[in-house]
Amino acid sequence: MQREAVLFKAELDQNQATARGQRTLRSPIGCVGTGLHTGAKVSLTLHPAAPDSGVRFVRYDRPGCLPVPARFDRVCDTTMCTALGDPGGTVVGTVEHLMAALAICEIDNLLVEVGGPELPIMDGSAQPFVFLIECAGTVEQDRPRRWIEVLKPVTLKAHGKYARLEPSDRLILDCDVHFEHPLVDSQAMRITFDPESFKTEIARARTFAFAERVEELWSRGLALGGSLKNAVVVSRDRVLNDEGLRFPDEFVRHKVLDSLGDLYLAGAPLRARLTARSAGHTMHNKLLRALFADPGAWRLTGGSDAFDKEAPARLVAGA
Numbered sequence: 538m539q540r541e542a543v544l545f546k547a548e549l550d551q552n553q554a555t556a557r558g559q560r561t562l563r564s565p566i567g568c569v570g571t572g573l574h575t576g577a578k579v580s581l582t583l584h585p586a587a588p589d590s591g592v593r594f595v596r597y598d599r600p601g602c603l604p605v606p607a608r609f610d611r612v613c614d615t616t617m618c619t620a621l622g623d624p625g626g627t628v629v630g631t632v633e634h635l636m637a638a639l640a641i642c643e644i645d646n647l648l649v650e651v652g653g654p655e656l657p658i659m660d661g662s663a664q665p666f667v668f669l670i671e672c673a674g675t676v677e678q679d680r681p682r683r684w685i686e687v688l689k690p691v692t693l694k695a696h697g698k699y700a701r702l703e704p705s706d707r708l709i710l711d712c713d714v715h716f717e718h719p720l721v722d723s724q725a726m727r728i729t730f731d732p733e734s735f736k737t738e739i740a741r742a743r744t745f746a747f748a749e750r751v752e753e754l755w756s757r758g759l760a761l762g763g764s765l766k767n768a769v770v771v772s773r774d775r776v777l778n779d780e781g782l783r784f785p786d787e788f789v790r791h792k793v794l795d796s797l798g799d800l801y802l803a804g805a806p807l808r809a810r811l812t813a814r815s816a817g818h819t820m821h822n823k824l825l826r827a828l829f830a831d832p833g834a835w836r837l838t839g840g841s842d843a844f845d846k847e848a849p850a851r852l853v854a855g856a
């Protein structure tokens with residue numbers, strides 16, 4: 538009886554979520570932080586945006602450059618982070634934690650202004666972005682929200698990694714990590730998307746790095762802004778951060794966060810189950826490209842007539 542009541546409530550929540558309008562910010566809000574890879578100070582401003590305009594990034598340090606849509610087909614680099622770009626050479630890196638915050642806060646339309654080639658890393662999690670969004674407040678817009686339903690499974694395997702999207706009436710993220718390391722080892726988590734629980738259980742999980750790899754990253758010009766303030770750093774036998782971990786399984790929770798942010802680059806929230814075994818940004822992006830390359834594998838639901846429902850497939854085909 539109780540189980541039925543829970544199921545009924547979940548069904549009700551799902552229907553209410555389907556029926557509601559698109560969402561944007563009530564007012565602009567900004568912050569300043571450090572770029573993880575460049576180490577440079579960078580400012581970020583989130584602006585409300587019109588219905589059906591989606592999430593777009595604009596580099597205000599490059600006058601005249603066009604906004605880059607936050608979409609899987611604009612991903613130009615997945616080395617250590619997810620970066621968006623356009624043929625004119627405009628790049629916006631490390632978008633995945635902000636994208637995860639937008640997924641959690643169910644923001645559909647937003648113009649993101651950034652003053653450099655990557656977003657500020659903040660504390661290495663999505664929580665500061667969720668905080669910014671909550672400070673600005675959100676408004677519901679007069680167009681219905683749209684969703685992408687996965688209609689048949691799409692599977693990728695490469696180098697011991699595995700990623701799969703399959704049909705589900707809600708977003709389920711099933712991730713794991715495996716490292717030959719006594720502290721991290723193997724961690725797994727399967728979680729159904731829920732905005733409120735994700736704010737406390739997932740948004741706060743920080744990015745992580747192994748101490749022995751940090752110098753190697755620096756020599757490659759990566760992670761120059763990395764520090765104990767914006768990443769969990771693990772040596773062979775301990776967590777170097779004084780405050781320790783936020784969760785015993787913070788590593789896999791951060792993988793869930795990354796997958797949520799990367800999947801939000803579908804251009805709308807997905808109704809699917811993701812299984813990701815040791816997968817990262819590269820596999821997440823390849824999975825979306827494989828999904829949209831097959832017109833029979835997905836369908837857009839909700840939305841208004843103004844939205845071009847065939848657009849993602851045409852973009853993948855290069856039309």
Ligand SMILES: [Zn+2]
Pocket residue numbers: 633634744791795
């Ligand atoms: Zn991350």
